[in-house]
Amino acid sequence: MFQNRAEALALALPAAIFAAAVFLVPVLILLSDGFRNPVVDGVGGGWTLSAFTDFFSSSLNQTVFLRTLRLGAIVTVVSAVIGYAAAFAIVSLDPVAKGRVTGLVVLPLMISPVARTYAWIVILGRTGIVNQAFQALGITQAPLRILFSETAIFIGLLQLFLPLMIISLISALENMPKDAIPAARVLGANWFQVFWKVVLPLTREGLVIGGTLVFTGSLTAYITPAILGGSKVLMLETLMYQQVAVSSNFVAASVIAFILIVMSFAANILLKRVATARNKVRAAA
Amino acid sequence: QEKTLTISVYALSQDEYKQIVYDPFQKLCGCKLVVETGNSVERLAKMEANKASPVVDMAVVSMADALAAARAGLTDKIDTAKLSNFGKLYDLAKDPNGDGMSVGYTFYATSIAYRSDKMKIESWADLLKPEYASHIAWPNVTTNQGPPALFMLGKAVGKDTPDLKGAITAVGEKKDEIVTFYEKSSQLVQLMKQEEIWAAPIGRFTWAPFTKLGLPVAWATPKEGQTGGMNVMIVTKGSKNRELATQFMDFWLSTEVQTKLAEKFIDSPANRDVKVSDEIAANLTYGEETARSLKLIPSATALDNRAGWVKSWNEAVGQ
Amino acid sequence: MSDQAYLSLEKLTLAYGDSVAVADLDLDIRRGELIALLGPSGCGKTTTMRAIAGLLPVRSGHVRLDGADITHVSPNKRAVGLVFQSYALFPHLSVYENVAFGLRLKGLRGTELDAKVQSGIKSVGLSSFANRRPAELSGGQQQRVALARSMVMEPKVLLLDEPLSNLDARLRLEMRTELQRVQKETGVTMIFVTHDQAEALALADRIVVMKRGAIEQIGSPQDIYNRPQSSFVADFVGFENVFALEGGKLKAAGSLFELQGEAPSAAGLAWRPRMVSLGTGPFRGTVRGTSFAGDHREYLLDTPLGLIKAEVEASQPVHDLGTELAFDLPAHKAVPLSQFS
Amino acid sequence: MSDQAYLSLEKLTLAYGDSVAVADLDLDIRRGELIALLGPSGCGKTTTMRAIAGLLPVRSGHVRLDGADITHVSPNKRAVGLVFQSYALFPHLSVYENVAFGLRLKGLRGTELDAKVQSGIKSVGLSSFANRRPAELSGGQQQRVALARSMVMEPKVLLLDEPLSNLDARLRLEMRTELQRVQKETGVTMIFVTHDQAEALALADRIVVMKRGAIEQIGSPQDIYNRPQSSFVADFVGFENVFALEGGKLKAAGSLFELQGEAPSAAGLAWRPRMVSLGTGPFRGTVRGTSFAGDHREYLLDTPLGLIKAEVEASQPVHDLGTELAFDLPAHKAVPLSQFS
Amino acid sequence: MPNSLGRNLFIPLTLFLVIAFLIGPFLIIVAASFSAGDTLAFPPQGFSLRWIAKVFTVESFRASFGMSLFLAIGGTAAALVLGIPASYALSRYKLPGAEVIRTVVSAPIIVPGIIVGLALLRYIVVPFGVGISLALFLAHTALVLPYAVRVVSASLDNLRSDIEEAAVLLGSSRTGAFFRVVLPNIRGGILSAFILGFVTSFNQVPVSLFLSGPGVRTLPIDMIAYMEIVFDPSVAALSALLAFLSIGIVFAAERFLGFSRYV
């Protein structure tokens, strides 16, 4: 019944054409700016990679690039770790509790990013709850300076994107063959081995989707790094915003955008690789 | 069909503007006023993008942005002959950039808001003192307050070159101690309240909330003086409503409107005929003398060096 | 066979939340025994198996294996194998890796590992499929991988949950033989769940019939097949005609019926279809249905006693629907039931 | 039974992409007939059914129903019903609404609709479940809803794909009876797929045995059971002992063996386990396995002819493993096969 | 599966920590909304409803709330109208180029929002004279499309396809089968796609940053503009109100349709 290609195309193409026309094409044109010589007085044009070599020759840009990469990677890894624990806990709940808890987990997505970021200023401040708790518990003597640092951005991004990871992993865990974990247990695997050898490979799709969302989100977030980090902790996205809004340098902005997109794609591919690598090795053995 | 005038302004105090400026003007001209708000860089970037078919007829921006717009060919000369209130303006508001493309409508001072119980500020350089540096916020170079504050700091440390290198280096050396380089001045009230910071250079127009914090916050008068800025009006090149725009500008510059805006502490007047009580004056940047005393960065300097500032700033602070 | 219990369940109670699935179950199994667990859907067979494997916490009672109390030992340390009804193969691993999974965890490597895995795969006849993924195998092949995966671990006890339920008739026979061979060769203790009576009869040393979380009867296949003790078991093992006895008379459809010959004293009596004599006897019934079953033919009769099932040799002439026939429920062939519910 | 074909498949070829699943299939079915489709997994049974229903485009050939060529008629206009192996009930609709679904589309409303739906539900004994959702029903009940849903449409042909495969033994028997009753009452033409031989024997008017996308044999249940024509069919219907004939001698394990009595001239011979005489005869074999099967006992013998399966009454004494026994493959009982593959 | 004390503690503890972390900021915001002070603080200083009240007096919030609501509802609905057929084709048919189509429709997720906004402004709005409202609508539709396709595909994959065949065999047309049988069964998935899309669109900042024009702007952008200069708890109050609105919707959806199963 589902063999008619024309039918399938008629259904799928409107969305694809729409996305291509209003999204892909304009974005690609904009991105192509990064590969063109600027036209000055009618001279110039043509393709070049000079904008990229320029970009990476600046030590500032290198720093910002690495910082963005690092933060993105850390947020992704940490949200994966916490995400698995949380998703495990959630899928083991009864259906009603599961629905409620899932609701709470997605709550951060519904709070305006602006207000949420300000709430972090309150929480992470010198007199904020975290510092008060640390001092009360004797972990620190003086207030820690958490705000306006990579740590603050990390916390802000983690809270922002953890829900996406948890949701992806919940559905991955629920789609996992029901008896795979018990089977591994009965075959002698401890919990760590169960996770590493069975759960991880079987929830790979969810991890890849969640990981891509989190990583890409972290790279392209704007408000959180701008307010919680400021120019002390520049990220590629804030740098790009400067290029567009302050310097009207669309070429530089295109270059940064292109780099961000490539990073997202690369992360997606890397995540797929990481999750499959173990099995490839096995199959060869 | 009803005529429509589109203006682009700062987001500040829109409710009051509506009451004092927009609504009365709409009644006056029998036209519709559409207001776009945002910070000046974003608005300018959009004007640039819309160059071919301008959306905005008239905008208010900073002096430097006005020059930038003029250089980018986004603005037209203002027909000052048609501004009945032109003569009443302070001289330095009449043609701030000397190109006939803009008219000033308000001034603001930029100085330092600080906790008078925790510190004493006599010079811009005091902010970087070791015992203070870890309690201050500094405006990011991309904000309107950033360059003026650096400009003054340059004077204080005796290195006031147009490229602001000296000041930027001085700030850069303290970057780990300085609490933050703020983007949005609204943050500062929150930070001050939480005792995250004791001091920050701010524009006078954001001063009011600090006075309501219930903390001893004072407005500094450093020995190098205060800096500040002038906001100006421009008309967009290719605007189809030039007449209306000019009419609107004239209305805004009128003594009546400027007085009302001053009395609400919204804009310090640029109209010489505006008279306010001392109490009100104390909360504004009032009077031609005061205006003249502000150490402003010339627009051309600002413009020519802006990219360089951002670059050296990012290098000193951002890595 | 020694009389000493190798695996004992003592007053085992198992529950999901508040609902008790298995209550106070006692069962002793000897080393090397092959036990079949029989019972209707939802009676607690899988639950019991999961508890023995340690996958389900025990509410109360004990599980003892080879002298040690393993009630609270975690499943990866029990040396109990479990073949899941769903196979539970690891879909991301090849047949080879599925079988190697547990051995690797035991620390086996290199040629030792390879030898064991290869022989395991060979014993279930899948040598040429070693590199396939489970999704590329037929149901029966998957089943055999699951079996091999558990077998190579050389568990003390092997639990099999409806291990042949998804196979077609021929494959089922093959696998039955395979299971028997393996059991004889390695002497492993096995418990298997099945809903197929023939399977239980063919394979088991003893059959345990469960009913609503409790054991209804334990016995040899012959016992269970020929001497069910309760109407429940009789009904379950194919005595299609089961009646209560009251004062020596059959109680059916609300009335009492006298039998020819002396009825044994019991709570009830049961006849298999082939124990019903068709053609002569004191009762009469109308043919309601008939079906060919290879070497015999089944009849469904509408009678004053209710529906009666009878069987005759397939070679005999067929009675048409609607024909009235005489029949007898011979008292001497009846199996007495001590419990009637 | 009229001799005229009601449903004909003519040189039907069906393929998935490049792989041909069914090739040049010819089959004529009379009105009111009940056909069982038998064959190993993957032989094309489901494929054929889907093509008859119009769910799969026909590569070449024709489907004719009641005189009309329906090869290219869309499935909703064929008046062919299909009961999916998976039931395919609409999960969001109650039992009542599931059954009413097709009738509503036919334009039925009000009391007429209600009467048909109620009687449909009643005929499968689910009147008290009318308001439940499919998820709240047991497997057998769901099956019956699927059946009722197709039945009320009064299709010209009803196709049933492994309709009883997911049920336990007791439920299966009940459903078999139900199917038979429905078929007798409405006279609908039915084709059902099954992997259970007993089911096919019990239900079908004719059995079609398929092998790799083609028909291997068509015949009555008795034909198929007692007179398989090929070694494939014999093997499939439980003739465990199937041999080729060469010059009147059995060819087994690479050698030729003489039979006692005169061998029929054929390509091969086959014996069911119970046709093998155990205890006397010219051949000898060692008991390799034995299993209790209720009223009989099966033996697996290791013999010069290969493995031989024999069956004896369960009441006879058991032979231990390893015992050597004489046996015979009586020529007069052998079933001659015209094809040996 | 659980069989040790450690595991029994693991679940509640993990959940407590994760949820505390995730909704901590929300609690601060709620507290601030009802506080009497001029800044956000925890614990709140006094109790008052003045910030809540203020939200309703800021005129521009009303207009931009309307805009955002229109975008969120309209954009998400449009994304679903495009996305549902596409998901259906992707999950039911063996389509040549399926991967390409999947990549194209899900690309908006990985492109920085600012770039999307800028690209649309420069290559759609300006050259084609498209209005800002329409551009915003197109952008938000494209932005939500990936979520729509992903979530709806997931529920379609969980729905057996044979029920459609059954419906057709019972006399329904193909389209009829979709509306009668498929749609009712994936409505939970559609609803959660809608909620996810709604939330994404409603809180979207970067894309809308450049796509705002005179009198046309989204609520988050309006809030940012508002707090360029002042940040008083009215922004928090507004966020809290919006969040409560969303929570209300989600819990209602969960209650009626079992949302979490489909995400």
Ligand SMILES: Nc1ncnc2c1ncn2[C@@H]1O[C@H](COP(=O)(O)OP(=O)(O)OP(=O)(O)O)[C@@H](O)[C@H]1O
């Ligand atoms: N996860 C669970 N939560 C709650 N109750 C359950 C759960 N699993 C099983 N049950 C209930 O426990 C009882 C026993 O179930 P169990 O799975 O042991 O039955 P079974 O004998 O294996 O049946 P089947 O032959 O159908 O597999 C049933 O009443 C069932 O409903």
Ligand SMILES: Nc1ncnc2c1ncn2[C@@H]1O[C@H](COP(=O)(O)OP(=O)(O)OP(=O)(O)O)[C@@H](O)[C@H]1O
């Ligand atoms: N969607 C498909 N795409 C490609 N090949 C298919 C598809 N469905 C079935 N086949 C192939 O077509 C052949 C016939 O399959 P079919 O489903 O008709 O078998 P069947 O006789 O119903 O088997 P079973 O008893 O296992 O259900 C098999 O070889 C199978 O692998």
Ligand SMILES: [Mg+2]
């Ligand atoms: Mg079970």
Ligand SMILES: [Mg+2]
């Ligand atoms: Mg099939």
